[in-house]
Amino acid sequence: MNYIEKTIKKGIKLHILNTDKFKTNLVAVFLTTKLEKETVTPNALISAILRRGTNNLKTQEEISKKLEELYGASFDCGIDKTGDNQVLKFYIQTINDDYIPQQEENMLKTSIENIFDIVFNPLTEKEGFKKEYVDQEKKNMKQRIEGRVDNKARYALDRCIEEMYKDKPYGLYKFGDVNSLENIDENNLYKTYKKLIDECKIDIFISGNINNEVEDIIKENENIKKLKERDAKYNTTSEKPEDKKGEVTEKMSVTQGKLVMGLDLNIQNEDEKYYTLVYNNILGGSANSKIFQNVREKASLAYSAGSSYFKYKNNIFINCGIEISNYEKAVELIKAQIEDMKNNNFTNEELENAKNSIIATIKIIDDEQDTLIIYYFGQELSNNKITIEDYIKKIEEIKREDILNIANKVEITTIYFLRD
Amino acid sequence: MKVIENSKVKEKLYFEQLENGMPIMIIPKSGMRKKYLIWGTNYGSNDNIFVVPGENKEIEVPNGVAHFLEHKMFEQENGTNSLDVLTSLGVEANAYTTNDHTAYLFECTTNFYEAMDELMDYVQNPYFTDENVEKEKGIIGQEIMMYDDYPDWKVYLNAMQAMYHNNPIKIDVVGTIETISKIDKDVLYKCYNTFYNQSNMAMVICGDFEPEKLLEEIKKRLKPTKTNGEIKRIYPEEPENIVQEKIEQKMEVSQPMYTIGIKDKPTTNNGKELVKKDLAIQILLELIIGKSSNLYKKLYDDGIIYGGIRGSNEFSKTYAHILISGQSENPEKVFDMFKNEVQNFKANGINSENFNRIKKKLYGEYVEQYNDVSDIAGMFLADYFKGINSFDYVNEIGNINIEYLIQILNDIFKEEKMVISVIR
Numbered sequence: 056m057n058y059i060e061k062t063i064k065k066g067i068k069l070h071i072l073n074t075d076k077f078k079t080n081l082v083a084v085f086l087t088t089k090l091e092k093e094t095v096t097p098n099a100l101i102s103a104i105l106r107r108g109t110n111n112l113k114t115q116e117e118i119s120k121k122l123e124e125l126y127g128a129s130f131d132c133g134i135d136k137t138g139d140n141q142v143l144k145f146y147i148q149t150i151n152d153d154y155i156p157q158q159e160e161n162m163l164k165t166s167i168e169n170i171f172d173i174v175f176n177p178l179t180e181k182e183g184f185k186k187e188y189v190d191q192e193k194k195n196m197k198q199r200i201e202g203r204v205d206n207k208a209r210y211a212l213d214r215c216i217e218e219m220y221k222d223k224p225y226g227l228y229k230f231g232d233v234n235s236l237e238n239i240d241e242n243n244l245y246k247t248y249k250k251l252i253d254e255c256k257i258d259i260f261i262s263g264n265i266n267n268e269v270e271d272i273i274k275e276n277e278n279i280k281k282l283k284e285r286d287a288k289y290n291t292t293s294e295k296p297e298d299k300k301g302e303v304t305e306k307m308s309v310t311q312g313k314l315v316m317g318l319d320l321n322i323q324n325e326d327e328k329y330y331t332l333v334y335n336n337i338l339g340g341s342a343n344s345k346i347f348q349n350v351r352e353k354a355s356l357a358y359s360a361g362s363s364y365f366k367y368k369n370n371i372f373i374n375c376g377i378e379i380s381n382y383e384k385a386v387e388l389i390k391a392q393i394e395d396m397k398n399n400n401f402t403n404e405e406l407e408n409a410k411n412s413i414i415a416t417i418k419i420i421d422d423e424q425d426t427l428i429i430y431y432f433g434q435e436l437s438n439n440k441i442t443i444e445d446y447i448k449k450i451e452e453i454k455r456e457d458i459l460n461i462a463n464k465v466e467i468t469t470i471y472f473l474r475d
Numbered sequence: 476m477k478v479i480e481n482s483k484v485k486e487k488l489y490f491e492q493l494e495n496g497m498p499i500m501i502i503p504k505s506g507m508r509k510k511y512l513i514w515g516t517n518y519g520s521n522d523n524i525f526v527v528p529g530e531n532k533e534i535e536v537p538n539g540v541a542h543f544l545e546h547k548m549f550e551q552e553n554g555t556n557s558l559d560v561l562t563s564l565g566v567e568a569n570a571y572t573t574n575d576h577t578a579y580l581f582e583c584t585t586n587f588y589e590a591m592d593e594l595m596d597y598v599q600n601p602y603f604t605d606e607n608v609e610k611e612k613g614i615i616g617q618e619i620m621m622y623d624d625y626p627d628w629k630v631y632l633n634a635m636q637a638m639y640h641n642n643p644i645k646i647d648v649v650g651t652i653e654t655i656s657k658i659d660k661d662v663l664y665k666c667y668n669t670f671y672n673q674s675n676m677a678m679v680i681c682g683d684f685e686p687e688k689l690l691e692e693i694k695k696r697l698k699p700t701k702t703n704g705e706i707k708r709i710y711p712e713e714p715e716n717i718v719q720e721k722i723e724q725k726m727e728v729s730q731p732m733y734t735i736g737i738k739d740k741p742t743t744n745n746g747k748e749l750v751k752k753d754l755a756i757q758i759l760l761e762l763i764i765g766k767s768s769n770l771y772k773k774l775y776d777d778g779i780i781y782g783g784i785r786g787s788n789e790f791s792k793t794y795a796h797i798l799i800s801g802q803s804e805n806p807e808k809v810f811d812m813f814k815n816e817v818q819n820f821k822a823n824g825i826n827s828e829n830f831n832r833i834k835k836k837l838y839g840e841y842v843e844q845y846n847d848v849s850d851i852a853g854m855f856l857a858d859y860f861k862g863i864n865s866f867d868y869v870n871e872i873g874n875i876n877i878e879y880l881i882q883i884l885n886d887i888f889k890e891e892k893m894v895i896s897v898i899r
Contacts, residue, residue: 075506076506077846078842078845078846079842079846080841115766115772115775116766116771119765119766119767120767120832122836123767123835123836124835125835125839126835126838126839126842127835127836127837127838127840128839129840129844130842148843149839150839153485154483154484154485154842156483156873183868191775191776191778194778195782198729198730198781198782198802199781202729202730202802203730204727204729205626205627205728205729205732206625207624208621208624227842283530286607307727308727309619309624309727310624311620311621311624331669342559342562342568343559343563344683348559351865352614355610355611355613355614355617356613357614357617358617358618358621359621375659375830376617376620376621378617404563408562408563408565411563411565411585412562412565412567414565414584415565415566415567415583415584415585416567418508418585419509421508422507422847422848424846437758
């Protein structure tokens with residue numbers, strides 16, 4: 056694998072990941088902007104509008120037909136919160152020319168042109184987006200936001216984050232809110248889009264068995280030529296959560312209670328993020344972890360029990376699906392595990408196992424095409440470039456004191472419980 | 476080993492059938508750091524009534540045993556749990572149960588042989604006690620309750636209730652709190668001894684390996700076993716007609732969820748024919764209700780659906796059906812419009828331009844499945860238990876013509892075989 060980074064214009068970067076491990080080429084365009092109450096909803100809606108039509112392919116149907124023609128090129132778009140940023144992600148994946156039964160058009164070139172067409176050349180009417188599309192997608196977006204309750208475990212996690220970051224950017228739902236949708240129309244949305252495209256950070260990733268011509272294809276592309284230089288407006292730091300929030304209980308018709316505990320810690324430098332990764336693995340990140348072993352295997356309180364580390368926010372979230380009457384028992388048991396970590400009650404074996412399992416996940420980064428892109432994008436946003444080999448070395452060097460240091464910084468901020 | 480090469484995806488399958496009948500399939504992927512091993516038995520939640528080889532009495536076991544057994548296999552006599560041991564080795568281990576097979580697997584970058592030692596050891600040495608069986612009931616009980624909160628799982632299960640009278644596909648893989656309460660160690664041993672015989676199992680490995688060398692390593696770790704002889708499995712007689720056209724349940728959902736089912740019957744054809752039929756159904760689903768179809772456009776533009784519609788063709792040796800799922804304010808309208816569109820296709824035939832384009836789409840999607848080491852191994856195992864060689868999908872797409880598609884359309888997409896399940 057060979058990684059090259061090029062600045063196309065100020066604020067617009069091209070990342071080329073040359074690898075022969077895959078049968079496909081994957082092209083991604085990420086638009087990164089500040090997560091803000093005023094723009095979170097329109098931005099989410101923009102991503103839905105863009106896939107409806109371009110000035111060349113005017114309907115969804117035409118776009119779908121074009122993609123099918125390209126041997127089922129898959130187009131995908133999504134919205135993510137990465138730290139205090141909102142990221143609009145667009146992907147197109149096509150099979151590499153080596154696997155096409157008969158040589159036709161240059162698949163990579165066509166797919167690059169298509170994704171740029173979708174992102175940078177949307178169908179417009181007068182001074183706005185097509186009204187019909189905006190009206191439909193507003194309705195769909197409303198459904199989507201309300202549809203949050205359909206996945207109870209995911210909903211509980213989102214709600215815990217919301218409580219923890221009340222009135223702060225990270226507390227915003229990535230698709231925005233229903234009320235803000237009402238004031239959006241085809242004209243003001245198009246203005247928001249123009250502003251976004253002019254000011255956001257743009258990253259273009261191309262991964263696959265590709266040659267040097269790809270850089271020219273991009274530089275010569277009309278849609279790219281039209282883009283202005285910019286001082287990209289995005290957040291490189293992020294706000295801390297509110298002080299201790301305490302316990303929040305919410306009622307909904309559920310069979311099983313969903314418990315989420317939000318933990319916060321103050322991190323001084325990049326190395327401490329690596330320590331936290333290992334700390335989290337020992338606490339709740341694997342089948343060997345304290346939480347999985349004690350809450351599930353020993354106490355039989357849960358089937359799903361674990362924790363994850365959100366490195367952009369330096370939070371750990373502990374998730375558990377439990378019998379509603381076992382709430383206190385589960386909370387106490389989890390708190391005891393956090394205390395255990397503080398009191399140096401973890402074995403060398405637990406530490407080594409955690410390091411090994413993290414190293415294993417690092418080693419497979421370049422075996423997965425989308426993971427590889429996300430890895431480099433994360434580095435781009437945090438401005439911390441480290442090769443996979445150095446990353447592994449960092450983990451290998453972690454010692455007990457490093458973990459203890461983290462254990463003593465961890466604080467429970469919010470305990471959220473969804474029950475009937 | 477027999478080598479089967481596929482020039483379309485440029486991969487090779489090394490195949491060896493052991494004397495006891497167990498196949499070992501190795502797909503080498505040079506340059507990949509990820510290695511994946513999956514060992515499965517042709518035993519799932521549908522296999523509830525059977526005759527233990529060597530005996531002559533039929534026995535019936537409680538629903539959910541195959542899945543319960545999967546959970547308990549990790550327990551070792553020396554007090555350790557194999558999932559912990561594997562995790563300690565830095566490998567990602569897991570297991571799953573479907574209606575027709577159960578599989579144990581791990582993914583790793585280092586310690587492959589150590590992990591293989593552990594996996595092959597625990598799958599070949601069960602250790603069930605009254606105590607460890609009781610303890611698991613609490614954990615699985617929570618797993619069952621977790622699924623109770625998944626409307627998308629309920630809408631699927633209800634569709635099965637509407638289609639099937641007796642076929643065990645209608646029961647939940649995990650069983651119910653009530654059925655698992657009846658499980659004890661004797662039942663588990665009985666099922667283990669019947670179905671976990673090597674002659675009923677298959678193994679697939681994918682990663683950067685020399686196949687012949689790897690095969691020797693696997694053989695070293697296999698316990699010599701006597702072949703059980705054929706396991707007589709008894710499946711209740713299933714009428715061809717459906718149970719009821721509509722089924723509905725209330726749950727907390729933002730917008731109704733629906734699954735439309737089309738009941739089909741299992742075919743006894745050989746692998747290539749099964750693949751052709753599967754592909755034909757997938758092409759038809761794309762043409763009728765896929766992203767570029769007229770129906771999808773109409774449903775989307777009229778605001779009847781939002782987001783996607785998932786179409787899939789599910790089958791094993793004992794059942795076959797087509798499912799179409801999504802969310803809509805008015806699922807009955809989707810159902811009516813779908814039935815109508817099927818009639819239109821029957822009346823007007825199939826446009827060859829659309830047909831060729833959808834074939835290209837599916838071809839690309841099958842090639843894409845050869846990107847990932849774990850996807851490849853999982854696919855070869857699941858297909859094997861259906862009697863299919865996965866390579867046949869890319870091979871057979873080219874052989875499908877419109878005449879065949881029309882035949883499948885008329886044979887399978889019948890209104891009297893369609894059901895709709897709704898959660899609102």
